[in-house]
Amino acid sequence: MRTALRTAVATALLTGLAITPAVATASAFAADGPAATAANDGTLVRTETLADGTVVKVYRLGPASYRAEAFVNGQSVGAIDANGRPAASNNNGAFLVLFEDGRTVSWAGNNAHDTPLGLYRLADGTVLELGKNPKDGRLGLQLVENGKGRGFTYTHDPVRTVWTYGKAVVVLGSGGGEFAAYLPGSARQAAPVFLGRNTPKPTPSPEKPRPPARIISGPTTVAPCTVTEVIASVYGGGWTVALTNDLKKGPKAVLKDEKGKALETVDRAHPGPTGLGMKIDRPDTRAPRFGQHTNGGDTAPYQWNDFPKLPKDCGKKPATPAPTTGTGAGTQGGQTSVVPKGGVAAGAEFGTVEQGNDTALLASGAGAAVVVAGLGFAARRRRAATRG
Structure with missing residues (x-):
């Protein structure tokens, strides 16, 4: 049974x-x-x-x-x-x-049972090199384009590992003797064909650039120095990444599933890379960028998106306003003198104390003590004028 x-x-x-x-x-x-x-x-x-x-x-x-x-x-x-x-x-x-x-x-089917190290061609013409990690002996594959290797990635599973190269799905057994490939939707199917051992050396050239992820919404300014934007996740299926750039807190990216549930987060303090292939580059600058790739299949290179830019005037201190003067005011030695125009009964106007050298004293404020002092100043000036 x-x-x-x-x-x-x-x-x-x-x-x-x-x-x-x-x-x-x-x-x-x-x-x-x-x-x-x-x-x-x-x-x-x-x-x-x-x-x-x-x-x-x-x-x-x-x-x-x-x-x-x-x-x-x-x-x-x-x-x-x-x-x-x-x-x-x-x-x-x-x-x-x-x-x-x-x-x-x-x-x-589509499995090459005899798998010597070297070059292989898939049914769609893709050329791969099967090799070994010189440090630990793990098997690995690298894509070969125009005679140049793009760099090895090695088996990570104890039984078998999966890669994708374009549309080709490739399975490699960790112990050898299992090297299968499949082209979904294609009428042409075949096991990888061994081409020989004349293998190219991996090129040290930088990553081949990928276009940035599609912007779904934004950028939106949610505070004077906080801007958000939502982009598509490389995982598809309605998953998204919310990018937030904040002057004080720095950049943050949150991976969400199709229902909006947060699955993983990277920020200034924890920039990654993470288990789901997310990281932040230049997290301590005003021009950070977010990188993502699927953690499996053809995992290199990263897909990069710049975080939304902060407003140009964000973080700048406002200019100090110039001092203002009242009606009929004059300036003397950097101080403002307010000269009364009538008697105290005419209104709460503040005068100056006569000190022999006509130095002006600014009287301001609406507190009761200040008002009383102002009345005294004005009365003293009237008495002095009468004696003169």
Whole structure:
């Protein structure tokens, strides 16, 4: 009975799972990998019935964490856990790849069993070099364009690792003897073809630039020195990145899923890179930029977007206003003299104290003490005028 269930699962894998906007890494429910436990603590988000009747239930376990559990005749036969980067299963030549955005691709064959180090050509003409890390012996691949290698990336999974080059999906076994490629939607399919051992040296040239991500909304000034903007995430599926540039707090980027739930954040204090491929360059300047790439597949180079610019006058101190004078006022030695024009009964006008040298004393304010003092000043001046 157990053998029959495994056979049913292997057949079901060939049809693939439906697309789900999720970031995924998987250990597959296949003959050569351990099966995950049943998803009792997750939230069911989708149920699919495959061509052979196998039922697949997809659960959300948390941010960027999903599980797909397969059922045959109502009995669970294994699960795939997805957490951060793509992975693949190989069940007797039937491959299932689960991508970081929830997509799945499945096929049978296209596997080069004899895999010496060297150059290989895929069915669409893409040329790859299979090599080893000189430090730890891990296998790796690099894209070769115009006779130049673009730099190796090495296997990170103990069983097999997935890359994408253009439309080509490539699976490489960590122990060798497994090198498969698939072109979704293409009528031309073939295993990688060995071209020889004359391999090019990787070029030290800088990253090949990628266009910035699409701006969804903004920039919007939400405070005198705070500007926000929303861009598309490289993960697709309705995911976005909210970019905020603040004069005091610095830049901040928040990755959100299709429902607006925050999944990961980078800021001035924690600029990354993160597990989901986010980082901030130049975080301590007024011209920071945000970089993102999928943590799996063709992960280099980064896609860069500048943070929204702060207003030009942001952070500048306002000019100090020039001193003003009242009606009929004059200036003497840097002080302002206000000369009364009538008696005290005419209004609360303030006079000056006669000190022999006619030095002016500015009387100001509306407090009672000041008013009384002002009355005294004016009365004293009148008495002096009478004596004169």
